[in-house]
Amino acid sequence: MHIPTFTLGFLASLTAAAPSFTPWQSPECTEENALQRREWSALTENERKEYISAMGCLMKKPSRYAAGELPATKNYYTDFAAHHTSVARNIHMSGIFLSAHREYLSLMEKSLQEECGYPSDMGLPYWNWPDYLDKPLNESTLFDGSPSSLGADGEYLPNQPPYVIGPEEAQLVKPILKEGDTIPRGSGGGCVIEGPFANTTVYLGPFSVIYSRTGLPDDWTEPNPHCLNRNLSDTAVSLLSNADAIDNLLASANITQFQTRLNPIHRGGHLGVGGSGGQMADFFASPLDPAFWLHHAQIDRLWAAFQDEDPAERRYSYNGTDTFLNPPDTPEATNSTILDFGVLGENVTLEEVANPMAGRYCYKYV
Numbered sequence: 001m002h003i004p005t006f007t008l009g010f011l012a013s014l015t016a017a018a019p020s021f022t023p024w025q026s027p028e029c030t031e032e033n034a035l036q037r038r039e040w041s042a043l044t045e046n047e048r049k050e051y052i053s054a055m056g057c058l059m060k061k062p063s064r065y066a067a068g069e070l071p072a073t074k075n076y077y078t079d080f081a082a083h084h085t086s087v088a089r090n091i092h093m094s095g096i097f098l099s100a101h102r103e104y105l106s107l108m109e110k111s112l113q114e115e116c117g118y119p120s121d122m123g124l125p126y127w128n129w130p131d132y133l134d135k136p137l138n139e140s141t142l143f144d145g146s147p148s149s150l151g152a153d154g155e156y157l158p159n160q161p162p163y164v165i166g167p168e169e170a171q172l173v174k175p176i177l178k179e180g181d182t183i184p185r186g187s188g189g190g191c192v193i194e195g196p197f198a199n200t201t202v203y204l205g206p207f208s209v210i211y212s213r214t215g216l217p218d219d220w221t222e223p224n225p226h227c228l229n230r231n232l233s234d235t236a237v238s239l240l241s242n243a244d245a246i247d248n249l250l251a252s253a254n255i256t257q258f259q260t261r262l263n264p265i266h267r268g269g270h271l272g273v274g275g276s277g278g279q280m281a282d283f284f285a286s287p288l289d290p291a292f293w294l295h296h297a298q299i300d301r302l303w304a305a306f307q308d309e310d311p312a313e314r315r316y317s318y319n320g321t322d323t324f325l326n327p328p329d330t331p332e333a334t335n336s337t338i339l340d341f342g343v344l345g346e347n348v349t350l351e352e353v354a355n356p357m358a359g360r361y362c363y364k365y366v
């Protein structure tokens with residue numbers, strides 16, 4: 001049943017006028033012509049600045065939501081975060097997590113290239129967490145506040161309590177941490193006031209992790225001006241997203257085990273930048289922090305590596321439904337499950353996003 005759907009969608013996009021294919025969507029994708037996604041620290045300073053300025057450019061492009069539909073988004077960059085917010089309870093802790101984030105990253109990559117002059121031979125950068133564990137994150141190429149960083153940590157706030165893991169957070173970090181465990185205070189906590197993206201005002205969120213269970217209140221679309229906030233937590237990264245955890249992840253027997261092991265690793269990067277209270281720790285609005293894309297490129301990289309290890313078995317293998325925590329009455333993820341990207345891009349099926357080196361994609365991690 002899914003094959004006709006795929007074919008029709010494909011033909012429709014060919015006939016629906018011009019720019020269905022960008023240069024990197026080569027019909028003949030090879031190791032040689034694939035777009036390269038590289039590690040942040042492997043980029044030159046100028047390349048890092050390309051990423052930073054293209055992101056800044058997207059933050060100045062007009063929102064694509066209909067007037068009045070989403071007052072909390074003021075630009076196209078924030079549209080990405082708003083869309084993520086609206087589908088957060090479908091695309092996390094479910095069978096469509098990996099697929100939805102893969103296409104989402106690709107849409108960002110394409111937007112940077114097509115609308116903001118990001119080099120067409122440069123993919124999204126990724127953040128290989130264990131590479132950064134030998135010194136504090138606030139001294140790293142990511143967050144040292146230099147012009148080629150993603151901006152500094154948030155301003156240091158004294159007297160911050162440790163973060164006590166509540167029941168909702170416990171779902172995201174189990175089995176490494178459990179309810180009642182604590183993470184020591186992060187190294188910032190206040191507004192980012194140094195480096196790129198300093199003093200950015202955002203209007204979306206913040207949203208308590210409690211809403212991951214209950215759903216968002218209806219007024220989530222209303223603007224609430226506040227600063228871009230970070231609260232770097234080296235502890236969260238070293239505890240949850242370390243090299244042993246990755247080795248163990250890649251040794252998973254099947255997609256079910258892979259997803260289960262990935263959960264706390266994934267959350268580690270979010271808590272590592274956002275602590276608690278920073279945008280990156282926001283279950284809904286985390287893409288407001290430009291570090292989001294590097295973190296998720298690393299997640300996608302690990303999924304691609306896992307798939308490549310046994311493509312016949314793993315490429316089109318899914319486990320879970322289209323809803324947070326896979327409630328029994330929700331539909332299982334399959335090849336033909338549709339992902340809806342709203343104002344960001346066309347609908348795609350899980351089948352269409354399963355292979356980074358075929359169909360709509362041609363990229364690899366180096």
Ligand SMILES: *[C@@H]1O[C@H](CO)[C@@H](O)[C@H](O)[C@H]1NC(C)=O
Nearest residue numbers: 162163185186189275276277
């Ligand atoms: C910063 O995050 C830490 C956890 O890493 C938490 O203990 C602290 O309360 C947070 N502070 C703010 C202002 O977000």
Ligand SMILES: *[C@@H]1O[C@H](CO)[C@@H](O)[C@H](O)[C@H]1NC(C)=O
Nearest residue numbers: 136137138139153156187234
């Ligand atoms: C960087 O973070 C560490 C804790 O990880 C802290 O001790 C140090 O004071 C911070 N440095 C700066 C420059 O904020």
Ligand SMILES: *[C@@H]1O[C@H](CO)[C@@H](O)[C@H](O)[C@H]1NC(C)=O
Nearest residue numbers: 192193194195196197198199
């Ligand atoms: C951000 O604002 C603070 C004042 O709130 C100011 O001290 C700082 O210089 C500003 N940073 C940048 C990069 O403009």
Ligand SMILES: *[C@@H]1O[C@H](CO)[C@@H](O)[C@H](O)[C@H]1NC(C)=O
Nearest residue numbers: 252253254255256257258319
């Ligand atoms: C996945 O692997 C785990 C661990 O080997 C095993 O217990 C489980 O039954 C497997 N699940 C499926 C759906 O194959």
Ligand SMILES: *[C@@H]1O[C@H](CO)[C@@H](O)[C@H](O)[C@H]1NC(C)=O
Nearest residue numbers: 255256257318319320332333
């Ligand atoms: C997903 O994995 C769980 C646990 O192994 C299993 O009970 C379930 O049947 C799997 N679903 C599919 C569609 O493989």
Ligand SMILES: *[C@@H]1O[C@H](CO)[C@@H](O)[C@H](O)[C@H]1NC(C)=O
Nearest residue numbers: 002316317334335336351354
């Ligand atoms: C999913 O799609 C792939 C690629 O088209 C195909 O090989 C595979 O058999 C499909 N899986 C199922 C369960 O239909």
Ligand SMILES: *[C@@H]1O[C@H](CO)[C@@H](O)[C@H](O)[C@H]1NC(C)=O
Nearest residue numbers: 338339340341345346347348
């Ligand atoms: C995308 O799929 C949804 C169903 O999941 C449908 O309601 C919507 O109309 C589709 N959008 C487009 C642009 O095809």
Ligand SMILES: [Cu+2]
Nearest residue numbers: 084091092101
């Ligand atoms: Cu997400």
